[in-house]
Amino acid sequence: MITTLAKAINEGLRDAMRRDDKVMLLGQDIGQLGGVFRVTDGLRKEFGELRVMDAPLGEAGIVGTAIGLAMRGYRPVCEIQFDGFVFPGVNQMITQLAKYRHRSGGEISLPVVIRVPYGGGIGAIEHHSESPESYFAHTPGLKVVTCASPQDAYQMIGQAIASDDPVIFLEPKRRYWEKGDVERSPDPAPLHAARVLRTGDDLTLVAYGPLVKTALECAEVAAEEGHSLEVIDLRSLAPLDLTAVFASVRRTGRLVVAHEASLSHGLGAEIAARVQDHAFYSLEAPVIRVAGYDTPYPPSRLEEHWLPGVERILDAVDRSLAY
Amino acid sequence: MPDMPGEELPLQLLDPSGALRADDRLPLDLSTVDLPGLYRDMVLSRRIDTEAIALQRQGELGLWPSMSGQEGAQVGAGRALREQDMTFPSYREHAVAWCRGVEPTSLLGLFRGTTLGGWRAEDNNFNLYTLVIGAQTLHATGYAMGIVRDNLVGNGDNARDTAVLCFHGDGALSEGETNEAYVWAATQNLPIVFFCQNNQWAISAPYSTQSRVPAARRADGFGFPGVRVDGNDVLACLAATRQALDAARRGDGPTLIEAYTYRLNPHTTSDDAGRYRSPAEDEVWRERDPITRLRLHLESTGAVSETFFTDLDDDAQRLAERMRAGCRALPDPDPDSPFLHTYAEMPDTLRAQLAEHRDFIASLDAQEVPA
Ligand SMILES: Cc1ncc(C[n+]2csc(CCOP(=O)(O)OP(=O)(O)O)c2C)c(N)n1
């Protein structure tokens, strides 16, 4: 079935809810409205108000009650309306959700999924274009994944819901309307594994979420210039599975990592550290990071140049190749 | 729309037919009220709103949160302020901005994507808009704490004593931060007035999603007075806000005002209200339009000259033209600006990023030169 990324998540949620009646959704405007991005469209109608709940306007409430529901045996899937509005819920995420299993000596499982539309590029107003992944990836006890294609969106949401660990499920909002083929494959790739999307010999380009498409575009352009890039979609940010990245870098000797989140203390730093640890002797150039700058997200008229786009990433590719 | 079961109706001084109704609970000395001025404010504010919607449709703005229908609440509250009072809006208080003297064009930058602010808070004692629901309630509370420490409360001098007016919506009642603000304001008896525009919707969530009692009654539990007024009655809103701000300046502590009103348009220009509410409901509230009500009153009392309304239409037209031209002329932000304004002292790492960014922009500019 050819469908959009948003609709693929919708299908994934629907199938998960049909499979397991403990799966329920809570979030602002997700019922009658179907969510501001319509990701939950039609689910209230099929599953009713108790399983698709319009939350009062408080994110601490959404995450905190999801924890209680999980303690009672439910598998809540929370929708946070926009990345910039997750923060009132972050206290519950970090001090409670992430820690319960640990402090109960493994007794208490909290299979909560928190869906967050994230990232920029849609010309939005303030707080609607944030990339908060590092806050979560830095928190032991939380798992963090992000999809980049409708197929992954469909499959990964189901896997996240099935996980007994809390999963922060980041949805690249500027890709919501992009279409792709979705198969209800009985045998999906593991949730926490990266995937090579395009093979190449000259340089490894790692991205995730919204920048995966950009990375593939870069590889196209680079190919025209005679450079063969290997593109890897990380998919899982915590845990971070870099097996594919190490293998790739051992062949190409060069690595560029791209993310929208600000450069400093971002995922790119962790990846660079691990790559120098595991593939030091293969590296022919320093690992180069292309990221959002260390400023708050700018007004939308500046976002095109603030976000890492094809030009900036290719510039990094050139620098790496010239090394 | 039925009101909350068992609830008294919101206080009203001007009914939908334009007739005045005195109410002992809400005294208002009409000799101190500029009725044509209030009408003018409401008409021009609505024009600001409709012009902004038009600009959004033409692609000049990314988004606009309309305040049509809420002029009575906003102008009533806005005109109750004294110059020294501080205002903390959310993001829909375009008519309050107007009353405070903020240039309407500067409201547009945020929604055009040319700025994250658009005006200087201290120029008009009107803080920047806050998009994160409830966050500003605590800022307003802290600001009021500062006023107390500056000894500007309870000196018996209404020209110097200062209060804070903080706006939030009905949805904001559910954020923890709003409730924390109430606690802080109550326990320190702060000079602050919380003005909740209960427009009955938080995007698609009806008021019942947030509360089982009218907003005004929430104040009881925190220990300060709550007043429920007809938010489409500019006089009731003016009277209640004046009274509450006077009390705050006097040192008598906070008040929560609930202005019971209705957002006539969708949540923003991106919203599709047809998915969650009926045109019939909109229709009921269109008939309670705050502007029509005062117009009926002015017409029936003959308080204004014949040309008043047509002159005002001309003024509105000129204002709209000024906004349109001003909007298109809003400068694109300087690409350096995010770097320059993130810290008081720019760290070296950021300085290096700025240099890299400038080189990048320059290389793009070089590419754009036609061969
Ligand atoms: C913390 C936070 N969560 C979610 C949102 C998304 N959001 C924007 S406006 C809105 C509804 C606000 O309703 P209300 O407080 O009644 O104000 P109104 O829009 O009616 O003026 C929501 C949920 C937000 N801005 N901030």
Ligand SMILES: [Mg+2]
């Ligand atoms: Mg509201």
